[in-house]
């Protein structure tokens with residue numbers, strides 16, 4: 001008799017071929033054969049408390065490792081619970097595969113347990129969504145889903161595997177099992193060479209250029225190319241999303257607080273790997289007279305919402321390197337001439353920083369959120385991966401916290417999903433045990449997925465959790481107060497005064513309550529030394545809002 005193999009074991013083989021070494025999951029009878037396959041292939045199974053966390057963790061794993069992440073959830077509610085994580089990965093351009101269970105094909109549309117039209121639900125928020133129709137095709141279709149994740153800008157794929165397809169055994173020789181490194185090609189593209197030449201020409205003529213290094217700089221692992229580019233051409237660099245940390249704070253080309261000024265005064269603005277979405281004011285906040293160049297992995301993003309002078313579709317690193325090389329020799333003493341422009345921006349930057357500094361040093365009680373994020377920023381090392389998960393408190397941190405290394409900043413991305421923090425911390429620590437992980441939560445955000453603190457304890461994944469606790473969903477409360485008046489401002493946004501430090505202890509972690517600003521730093525140190533998953537619950541002033549919240553910038 002020939003050797004046989006089941007669908008779940010074929011899933012595990014396909015994951016192994018892709019280099020995936022962990023799946024995030026919450027169990028269900030429809031999917032257990034995948035676990036059995038993972039045991040054989042040496043793939044770790046991390047079981048979480050909510051499928052949203054499994055999907056966010058797969059997204060986070062992809063961001064940290066550069067490999068696709070994988071979450072496995074059961075049919076019906078398991079899959080619907082994971083929708084938010086897939087949606088977040090979709091907007092954040094994060095390559096992950098969600099595998100959902102499904103009722104047996106033999107019971108198709110008969111009303112089987114947990115049956116839902118998963119593929120229809122997932123199609124608009126994935127790059128590829130399909131049912132696996134036969135056991136022989138399981139590994140083949142998993143490899144297909146991975147290929148699709150890398151079509152243009154990356155993103156998620158979804159597969160549902162009916163229970164009888166997953167459990168059935170087929171002769172090994174009948175199954176198509178793609179081999180590692182042999183079923184998909186690199187999708188890195190150089191961009192149109194003529195457009196790169198044009199960019200070089202624009203760079204040669206620009207007097208006041210500025211560049212924005214967006215998330216795709218990290219996605220493309222283009223850090224070195226971006227650094228070489230800004231140094232060779234002497235261009236001030238701003239960073240957003242996962243692009244933060246491309247240059248370390250203190251670098252002469254690292255700018256942050258003068259962005260609006262720079263984009264108003266510049267004569268050439270190069271936008272790399274970030275769309276003209278709400279975070280960019282849909283492109284409206286760029287000088288109307290500046291030449292605008294947009295580089296992106298996705299042709300659909302280039303020129304969307306705002307006209308551009310030049311668009312280049314392709315890999316950020318390859319394009320920046322090619323443009324720098326093409327421009328070298330053409331600029332002559334132009335690079336030195338830009339010194340005045342950099343000095344001008346540095347003066348704006350320094351003034352903005354100094355204006356805010358007293359707030360960052362505030363001794364006020366309740367604690368000024370600026371003080372909390374300042375303490376966190378001072379506490380971060382080159383090896384700390386920083387994660388933000390919350391509303392107003394995270395808006396404060398976006399202004400003040402500067403990751404010290406590339407790939408060390410994680411935020412949900414343009415979906416703005418609360419609840420990513422615990423999952424990102426899980427994936428980051430699991431994939432990079434050598435790194436320290438610090439996550440700043442709003443108390444509202446924390447409560448969405450906070451039970452997975454227990455998973456961090458169970459899998460011994462130490463991290464430093466900080467809660468900016470204002471007993472409110474403050475970012476929303478501000479808008480309500482402004483629109484409906486103070487007497488109606490507390491509807492639907494008020495949380496209890498929860499001692500989350502105690503919650504951490506209850507679940508086997510380290511916890512503290514902090515009400516005195518002078519105690520923030522020592523508490524962070526103790527959390528670091530504890531070697532445990534921790535929660536430092538910092539009671540911040542609920543009456544203080546971030547400027548971005550007060551301007552309601554996100555809705556403009």
Ligand SMILES: Cc1ncc(C[n+]2csc(CCOP(=O)(O)OP(=O)(O)O)c2C)c(N)n1
Pocket residue numbers: 389390391392393394416417418419441442443444445446468470472473474475476
């Ligand atoms: C899953 C999800 N639900 C709701 C929202 C809307 N929302 C944005 S900010 C915010 C308040 C968050 O409160 P918290 O995390 O405590 O941060 P704070 O604003 O109080 O600092 C809410 C509910 C969202 N972005 N994501």
Ligand SMILES: [Mg+2]
Pocket residue numbers: 442443444468469470471472473474
């Ligand atoms: Mg809050």
